[in-house]
Amino acid sequence: MSAEANMTTTNTVTPNTINIDGQDIPFKNGQTIMDAALAAGVYIPHLCHKPGLTPHGSCKLCTVDIGSRSMSTSASDRRTQTKFSVDIDRRSVSACTTPAVAGQQISNDTPALNEVRKTITQMLFIEGNHLCPACEKTGNCTLQAVAYHLGMLDGHFPQFFPRREVDASHPTVMLDLDRCILCELCVRASREVDGKNVFAIAGRGINAHLIVNSPSGKLVDSDLETGDMAVHICPVGAILIKEHGYEVPIGRRTFDLHQVGEIGLEPVILAKARHTNE
Amino acid sequence: MEQNATSPTNKGQPPNLRRVAIDPVSRVEGHGKITLMLDTENHIHEARLHIVEFRGFEKFIQGRPYWEVPFFVQRLCGICPVSHQLAAAKAVDQIVGVEQLTPTAEKLRRLLHFGQTLQSHALHFFHLSSPDLLFGFGSDPAQRNIVGVLDKYPELALKGVKLRKYGQQIIEAISGKRIHGTATVPGGMNKALGIAERDALLAGINDILSWSSDALALNEQIHTKNPEHYRFGTIRSNFLSLVGSKGALELYHGGLRARKADGADIFDQFDYRGYQSVIREEVRPWSYMKFPYLVELGKEQGWYRVGPLSRVNNCDSISTPLAEAARKRFKEFGQGGFVHDTLAYHWARMIEALHCAESIHGLLHDPDIIGTDLVAAHGDKRSSGIGVIEAPRGTLFHHYQINEEGLIAKANLIVSTTSNNQAMNESVRSVANAYLDGHEITEGLLNHLEVAVRAYDPCLSCATHALGKMPLQVELLDADGTLLDRLTKGSNGVIERTL
Incomplete structure (x- = not known):
């Protein structure tokens, strides 16, 4: 029998619930912490997650702490012949890729975690060229909204000022790699929703970059079409419909009207990206 | 770094004059630097206002999509971003094949532009120039600023603040923000003006008309009653501006009119899309700012002035009654000819401010202004667009060429202050000749030079001399290029001799 199987919690656990910041939240088998949180109306900051697409866990903004569950062995440790009590599963995980397990005690909206998330967001900003004041995605940009949500006031780190191509x-879609944050939403949407394979990530580490799967490497030679989900799912201004910028006046943009922490915003964001009414 | 004068632009200069190029290390944003060069007779031979700020917008918008440009280039300026947005938008209209906006879109753009010009002119007179004009050029610098005006003339200063605020309210209602909003889209506008927004603006317009009239009366009186003003830094120049189809004052759209100092036509109703055939730009190594000139008159004689003085001189009429009456008095002062006084810029600026207020009044009562037909149908795509507008400081040119993918391949901007470049040098020379005594730069001379530069309302001044404390350095060189004196005024107002 494994050591885990020997363990029992000293807390009373409601079957099929997790606890986020003191709130019991039900979940169904197979759901991740993020799935359960969103279903219960609890916001965990995220950029690379979209319900319906395979979780990716790359942006790390949804990092939560699991722990504070007092655990003890039900039998003596075979080596030490002593009983022990520790937080054996206290760790930081991505909420979007970690399965919900009954009894998980999860810290989400804490000053320490939000500070780490802010630092991650700052790094996303300084790695690219995010010129919000003139960007046509401003006000509709999830990265910008998350930065506001986390109280980010500057980039903190020196700008990389990378040289990237447009x-x-x-004919109808533009790719501005200055703003790509490598969330792979377009990669997954193209593969899983559109049934194509237009985008991919090449390179490793700091050299990772978005590429287009076409003979020339250019969008024009790919099978991307304006109506594809991959075109509209970008959380920043890296993939845009050409010649439609700035059509939504200030005051009516997504994040003029909504907080990024509101649950169920996906259809609103998608409608703006498609230049249709909410 | 020093060089001998060898360029064609120095033709006709005494051989022992020397040219001083500014080391880029000395670039400090917002600082003005003036070099006065004496000839062998110890007269001011040449004055150079060095603009040493390098912005580089023409270069770094290359490769950006054309529809982004109005919002990128408006970041050139925090005072007149609307002018840059509108000039670029006019160029973009041409790129998407739109010749005529819908009535509502054109009137919204005009309203936006009138609001912008009103707030910019109010800012310049009340915040920046009124301290000089009300207290005198040589008065105590501690008092000669907007705080001093607020202290001694509180009612006047508050009117200035409120005039500016009203202009900004118009900008906010149309573009969403008081500074750097978004209003234009290719071929139109992105938002209708709501009835409640229109009514809120209507509620304040009568005060605006009254205060604009008062400001004009004050400027008119200051200028016409004081020889010290109307003789100050007077230079004769050519004038360039847009005018309407019947020669009326026009700030948003029209044909180019250039006239010589005596009023003779150089060209009139010229389609600005052909501007490159009538205006060229000269580069001089000592300034990042180019020197535009009228081709017909050549580099030496072809420099010209733009802005309020040029527009009010150049136009045959003004469409609004109070401003038109003021223009006629202005013309009478010039005895029918052009008024060349440098400080008449202030007077002309307030005539325009009143015209803006009257025009805003008219537009707010026009039913089209709350219409919802905002975007004209696009025509065939073109590979270039040229937008020209009368910005508060003068004629503003935006010229873009795009590639087949819709990205900017080339851009050329001639901003108003650039057009006034040579004129500012000439005014500085005129003032320096009148006020330089011996080989020493006095605080009084520095103040007077500053007043001459400020009359043009250059971006340099706007960007940096809030509270009337424009950082400025003046150098005096003899015919051998030897530095005789140098006086520096910091942004804190402290003056130091740094020779």
């Missing part, structure tokens, strides 16, 4: 070869 691919405007496609």
